[in-house]
Amino acid sequence: MSRPLTTATARPAGDLADDPALDGFAREVDAFLAPHLAERETLRLSAIWSVRDNRAEADFRRRLARALGEVGWLFPLFPREYGGGGLTLGHHMVIERALDAHGINFLRVFDTEACIVAPCILHWGTDEQKRDFLPPMLRGEVQVWQVLTEPQGGSDPATCLTTAVRDGDVYRIKGQKTMVGSTEPPDFLWTLVCTDPKGERHHNLSWIYIPANLPGITVAPLPMLMGVKNTVFFDDVEVPASYLVGGENNGWAVSTTHLELEHGGAGSIAADPIPDRVVEFCRATGAADLDDPHIRDLLAEMAIDCHVGRLMARRNWVRRLSRRPHPYGGPQHRYYQRMLRLRNAHRLQEILGCDALRADPNVDEEIEFSWLARSGPGMLHGGGTLDTDRLILSRRLGLGREPTEAAPQTI
Amino acid sequence: MSVDQRLLTIDRDLTEGERLLRDTAVAFVEKARRSGGLRDAYRGGEDGAAGFIAREAAQLGWSGILVPQQYGGPGATLREAAVVFEQLGHGPVWGSLFTSGVVAAQLIAELGSDEQRTRLLPDICGGRLTVAPAILDAPGWTPRSIRMEAQRGGDGSLLLSGTRRFVLGAGDAGTLLCAVHVDGDADGLALALVDTRQRGVSLQRVDGLLHDAWDVHLDGVRVARAGVLGAGTCAWTELETALAPAILLLAAYTVGACDELFTETVAYTRVRRVFGQTIGRFQRVQDHCVELSLRADAVRLVTDEAIEGWMQGNRDLVPVHEARSVAAESYYHGCNDAHMVHAGPGTALDHPLMPHTVMSRTLFAHLGDPASHRRAMVDRLLTERR
Numbered sequence: 001m002s003r004p005l006t007t008a009t010a011r012p013a014g015d016l017a018d019d020p021a022l023d024g025f026a027r028e029v030d031a032f033l034a035p036h037l038a039e040r041e042t043l044r045l046s047a048i049w050s051v052r053d054n055r056a057e058a059d060f061r062r063r064l065a066r067a068l069g070e071v072g073w074l075f076p077l078f079p080r081e082y083g084g085g086g087l088t089l090g091h092h093m094v095i096e097r098a099l100d101a102h103g104i105n106f107l108r109v110f111d112t113e114a115c116i117v118a119p120c121i122l123h124w125g126t127d128e129q130k131r132d133f134l135p136p137m138l139r140g141e142v143q144v145w146q147v148l149t150e151p152q153g154g155s156d157p158a159t160c161l162t163t164a165v166r167d168g169d170v171y172r173i174k175g176q177k178t179m180v181g182s183t184e185p186p187d188f189l190w191t192l193v194c195t196d197p198k199g200e201r202h203h204n205l206s207w208i209y210i211p212a213n214l215p216g217i218t219v220a221p222l223p224m225l226m227g228v229k230n231t232v233f234f235d236d237v238e239v240p241a242s243y244l245v246g247g248e249n250n251g252w253a254v255s256t257t258h259l260e261l262e263h264g265g266a267g268s269i270a271a272d273p274i275p276d277r278v279v280e281f282c283r284a285t286g287a288a289d290l291d292d293p294h295i296r297d298l299l300a301e302m303a304i305d306c307h308v309g310r311l312m313a314r315r316n317w318v319r320r321l322s323r324r325p326h327p328y329g330g331p332q333h334r335y336y337q338r339m340l341r342l343r344n345a346h347r348l349q350e351i352l353g354c355d356a357l358r359a360d361p362n363v364d365e366e367i368e369f370s371w372l373a374r375s376g377p378g379m380l381h382g383g384g385t386l387d388t389d390r391l392i393l394s395r396r397l398g399l400g401r402e403p404t405e406a407a408p409q410t411i
Numbered sequence: 412m413s414v415d416q417r418l419l420t421i422d423r424d425l426t427e428g429e430r431l432l433r434d435t436a437v438a439f440v441e442k443a444r445r446s447g448g449l450r451d452a453y454r455g456g457e458d459g460a461a462g463f464i465a466r467e468a469a470q471l472g473w474s475g476i477l478v479p480q481q482y483g484g485p486g487a488t489l490r491e492a493a494v495v496f497e498q499l500g501h502g503p504v505w506g507s508l509f510t511s512g513v514v515a516a517q518l519i520a521e522l523g524s525d526e527q528r529t530r531l532l533p534d535i536c537g538g539r540l541t542v543a544p545a546i547l548d549a550p551g552w553t554p555r556s557i558r559m560e561a562q563r564g565g566d567g568s569l570l571l572s573g574t575r576r577f578v579l580g581a582g583d584a585g586t587l588l589c590a591v592h593v594d595g596d597a598d599g600l601a602l603a604l605v606d607t608r609q610r611g612v613s614l615q616r617v618d619g620l621l622h623d624a625w626d627v628h629l630d631g632v633r634v635a636r637a638g639v640l641g642a643g644t645c646a647w648t649e650l651e652t653a654l655a656p657a658i659l660l661l662a663a664y665t666v667g668a669c670d671e672l673f674t675e676t677v678a679y680t681r682v683r684r685v686f687g688q689t690i691g692r693f694q695r696v697q698d699h700c701v702e703l704s705l706r707a708d709a710v711r712l713v714t715d716e717a718i719e720g721w722m723q724g725n726r727d728l729v730p731v732h733e734a735r736s737v738a739a740e741s742y743y744h745g746c747n748d749a750h751m752v753h754a755g756p757g758t759a760l761d762h763p764l765m766p767h768t769v770m771s772r773t774l775f776a777h778l779g780d781p782a783s784h785r786r787a788m789v790d791r792l793l794t795e796r797r
Contacts, residue, residue: 154754156686179755225758225765288550294782342747349743353550353776354577359619370619377750377768378758385754387695 005275005303022090029073029098036067037102047365048108049226049379053183061110065140068095068109075118075138077321082122082130083138089321100270103364107266111184112137113146116261120190120207124246124254133209142187145212146258147177147232148383155384157192158202158252162234164193166248170238171195171208178231179222179382186212189232192255195248205251207258209243225378262383263392264337265330267317272306274344275299277367278351288351298347309333309340327403328396335389338380345376429494432487436498439467443504450761461506461583461623468508469538475516476508477656482520483533489656493663493718500667503770505622507541509664510580514657514778515542515588518602521653523640531604542604543584545575545627546650552732552779552787554598554647559629561591561601567636567643569593569603571629579777581607581614581625589629593644600650602640605632622766622773655731658778659721662714665738665774668767669707672749675763676700679753696752703748706741713737732788736781742771 039060046052068074069083076092078084085091096106107115114137121133136142153159162175173193189210196204210217216237222229246254278299282288288295312333319326348356348369359370380386396403425433446463468474476492478484487495496509516535519527519542534540548558561569575589587605605612611632617624636643677700680691690696714737717730746768750757757764775781 149755152684154683154685159686223760224755225760225768346743349772349775350550350780350782353780354617354621354624354773357620357624357772358617373620373772377747380747380750381754381758386751387693390695 005279005299005306019090022094025091026094026098029095032067032071032073033098033102036064037104040102040104044361045103045364045366047226047371047375048105049375049382050182050365051227051374052361052365058111058184062140064104065110065112067140069138069140072138074109074140078118078122078134078138082134084134092321096269103270105268105270107268110140110143111182112140112143113190114138114142114144115266116146116258117144117188117190117209119261120254120257121209121245123257124207128242129209129245136187143184144188144190145181145186145232146262147180147189147191149177149179151176151178151231155381155388157255158205160192160194160205162191162193163197164195164206164208164239164244166195166241167238169241171241171244173208173210173216173234173237173239176231176233179224179229180232181219181230183221183228185219188212189217192251195244195251199249202252203249205255206248207245207251207254208239209245210237210239211243214239225374259383260325260330263330263389264313264332264334265316265320265325267315267320267329267333268313269317270313271310273367274348274372275303275306277363277369278302278348281352281355281369285355287353287355295351298351302344302347305340305343309336312336328393331389331392331396334383335386335393338386338389341372341379342376345373348372425494429491432491432494433498435471436495437501439471440498440502440504442467443502450766460504461580464504464506464508465538465541465583468506468512472536473508473512474538475512475532475536477513477660478516478520478532478536482528483536484516485536488722489659489718490722492656492660493666493714496660496663497667497670500664500669501671503664503668503671503766505664505770507543507580507583509657509660510543511535511541511584513660514544514546514654517657518544518588518650518653519640522602522645522649524642527637527640540586541580541584542586542588543578543581543625544588545578545581546588546590546778548575550776550780550783552651552783554592554600556779556783557590557592557600559589559591560595561593561603561634563593563601563643564633567639569601569634569639571603571605571632571634573629575627575629577617577621577624578627579625579773580623581627582616582623587612587627588640590650596644598647599644600647601644602650603634604638604640605629605634620769620772622769624773651728652726654778655721655726655728658731658735659714659718661774661778662710662734662738663718665742666707666711666714668770669703669710669741669745672745672764672767673700673703673707676703676749676752690752699748699751703745706745706748710734710738710741727791729788729791732784732791735779736784736788739775739781739784742767743775746771 043057043060046054046057065074072080072085073095076085076087076095080086099106118134118137121129148157150161152161164171164173177191189212191208191210192205193208194204195206214237216235218233220231222231282290316326316329316333319329356369357373360368365371443460443464446460472485473495475484476487476495480486512535516532519531535542547556549556559573559575561571563569571589571591581587585607587607589603589605590600591603593599593601609632611630613628615626617626680696680700681689683690714734717734720730749764753764756762
């Protein structure tokens with residue numbers, strides 16, 4: 001027998017789920033989840049960005065999201081009037097931990113980016129927008145894509161050429177976004193548009209929530225290393241002006257909430273299962289000699305890197321939910337994670353050779369070795385590049401000048 | 412970008428004959444690209460380019476480029492062959508002209524009997540026979556990397572059972588060349604020619620971040636004495652020495668691949684504009700390109716030197732191990748550097764960077780992983796000093 005390589009040894013400081021007063025709630029959550037998660041045991045889960053196309057899994061996730069949404073547990077901290085749980089941070093942590101025990105990422109119970117969009121609307125939306133937009137999202141009923149990247153813009157979303165021109169009660173939207181979404185078609189699109197083409201940079205943008213079935217919207221699949229993304233074309237799409245969130249030309253302020261959540265500030269509690277999977281695979285197949293000192297060195301480095309990454313993610317998670325956002329934790333963890341994947345993909349190939357490249361649909365995708373091999377180069381981008389991560393991190397650290405950016409409050 | 416405009420320095424002047432070979436190889440790569448099969452080939456589907464590449468290679472006389480003229484080959488020197496393989500690396504154009512035409516042909520030429528050379532090499536060179544080498548079972552570059560054991564019959568035949576994984580090019584091969592231990596001998600090896608149509612042989616394509624890799628299952632496959640190379644056994648060092656030219660051509664291939672990565676990445680930094688300027692102006696992007704240039708020059712310098720030494724008759728394997736290690740690491744990490752610059756667009760499956768990413772991973776442990784070659788290099792150095 002041996003101990004797992006990736007088990008954290010202690011609860012993070014400030015983990016409110018440890019409060020004994022929540023024991024009863026934890027039992028309630030476990031009992032609630034048990035029937036909804038029974039099917040999970042037979043499924044091999046896809047990664048967040050996936051080359052798999054598993055209808056049964058997508059249906060399972062939608063059912064689970066709706067079940068959680070029905071009792072307000074999909075967004076436990078949100079006000080009950082919008083369909084949230086109206087619960088405490090401790091309750092949230094209990095639910096998230098319970099799902100994590102089954103390998104379910106709470107922020108991605110199903111394939112939607114509502115986890116980023118809903119906090120933005122809660123923070124920046126009007127009362128009417130909150131009443132109209134939030135309940136379907138919080139009930140797990142709608143699939144939302146954030147569509148931000150433009151072909152020419154890349155890591156610079158502020159250079160936004162997709163225009164939204166006010167025309168009476170509507171905005172007319174023209175332009176395109178790329179490398180967005182997934183294989184699950186969206187119900188809504190959440191996007192940044194230029195509402196003042198002659199305006200000053202950062203003061204000419206607005207966020208708008210768009211029903212995806214409006215005339216003039218077309219979606220073209222874009223096969224990529226990590227799975228299918230899409231290009232979304234807007235051809236003179238008429239969107240009611242009431243769908244613009246946060247005020248016209250105030251989009252960059254709204255972006256601070258959005259980007260902090262997207263860029264690592266959300267944090268997580270999940271452990272990286274790869275090191276233990278490598279050991280298990282080697283023991284089962286003899287693919288590599290675990291007594292070889294070089295292999296042991298590589299495993300140790302892999303385990304330590306993963307552990308540090310987990311602690312960073314957990315720190316960000318606690319700080320976010322405690323409403324004490326870490327000043328630079330978001331971009332730090334995001335950058336660390338990107339480099340970690342590159343290092344581990346290389347180590348994996350050193351240990352396993354070509355076995356590190358083989359696809360294996362019989363395991364969850366995130367412990368599939370070929371997923372790790374792909375994710376090294378394949379996830380160097382997404383919500384910016386590793387270079388923009390380092391730029392933001394440098395600014396937050398105050399390199400060469402006093403920090404001018406603070407981590408924004410999210411939820 | 413044309414060859415002459417490439418940025419990295421080629422220190423050694425090419426001879427007229429080498430220039431002709433290079434230009435022919437450049438045209439071959441362009442033709443392969445235009446055939447449209449290359450991108451599909453590296454997307455994990457059926458290899459639409461393999462047939463095209465094999466046919467073109469046979470027409471050019473490159474199906475067994477190092478094979479002496481007396482056995483039907485062009486008898487190119489190692490340096491001439493390196494000029495060709497460097498250009499193929501730009502493609503990247505990969506196929507039986509390396510697996511069969513260099514690796515298998517080299518083993519047959521060096522370790523086979525004269526009867527075997529006479530029987531097999533002309534067919535390989537003429538494109539009538541494709542032999543997929545199936546040498547290793549595990550990452551590494553020692554006799555322990557070969558685990559498959561065969562039983563020898565009284566008539567000198569071998570009985571093979573087991574699975575040899577990740578055999579490159581096996582799907583198009585009529586014959587496999589399997590390295591096996593015999594009768595429990597941990598040091599001695601035998602090289603057996605296995606007809607893929609023989610009963611007990613089955614192939615399965617490997618799905619993943621790999622190009623043209625196959626699992627080969629052998630179930631009680633008997634290989635007659637005539638199908639066992641040479642005297643029936645060989646030592647690991649004989650195998651290593653026989654494969655040294657192949658390892659150096661693999662390094663030459665990587666020289667071209669890294670040159671392509673660097674050249675295309677630099678070109679991209681000049682035209683891609685973000686934040687109001689070309690990305691090549693950003694120090695971090697410059698850093699990625701500088702790293703890539705170091706890798707590209709490193710693999711070129713050690714490979715050129717190793718080939719030069721081999722051409723002069725120096726059979727020291729230390730430079731060969733070094734070239735293999737630097738080549739594998741440079742290609743692998745060079746792709747990462749390029750991805751850091753190309754970002755999202757570089758991971759679209761139809762982007763020219765993607766075939767290199769797939770090949771850099773596929774070839775990482777081919778003919779031994781870099782760590783094993785580093786270890787073998789140091790072992791040799793320390794042994795010689797003792």
